[in-house]
Amino acid sequence: DRPTMEVKKGGTLTVVNASKVPLQFDSNPHPIHTDNSELNLEIIAPGFSKTVTLTKTGTWRYHNHLDVSQGGTIIVF
Numbered sequence: 001d002r003p004t005m006e007v008k009k010g011g012t013l014t015v016v017n018a019s020k021v022p023l024q025f026d027s028n029p030h031p032i033h034t035d036n037s038e039l040n041l042e043i044i045a046p047g048f049s050k051t052v053t054l055t056k057t058g059t060w061r062y063h064n065h066l067d068v069s070q071g072g073t074i075i076v077f
Contacts, residue, residue, distance in 0.1 A: 022046065023070075025064065035061065
């Protein structure tokens with residue numbers, strides 16, 4: 001199962017890279033990332049995080065561009 005999270009419009013999303021390798025958090029579809037540019041956080045180094053304020057309502061899928069088997073859904077309401 002891929003994770004699904006809900007965030008109220010205007011709320012923040014923090015992506016934490018707790019792994020030992022870089023990740024690239026991006027919106028679907030892979031590889032063009034055009035569904036929701038707010039989710040295109042680019043590279044996050046191991047041990048670091050990035051936070052974004054979500055302003056666009058909808059259901060958005062995301063993935064790790066460096067390992068597309070990792071991903072999920074964010075619902076902004």
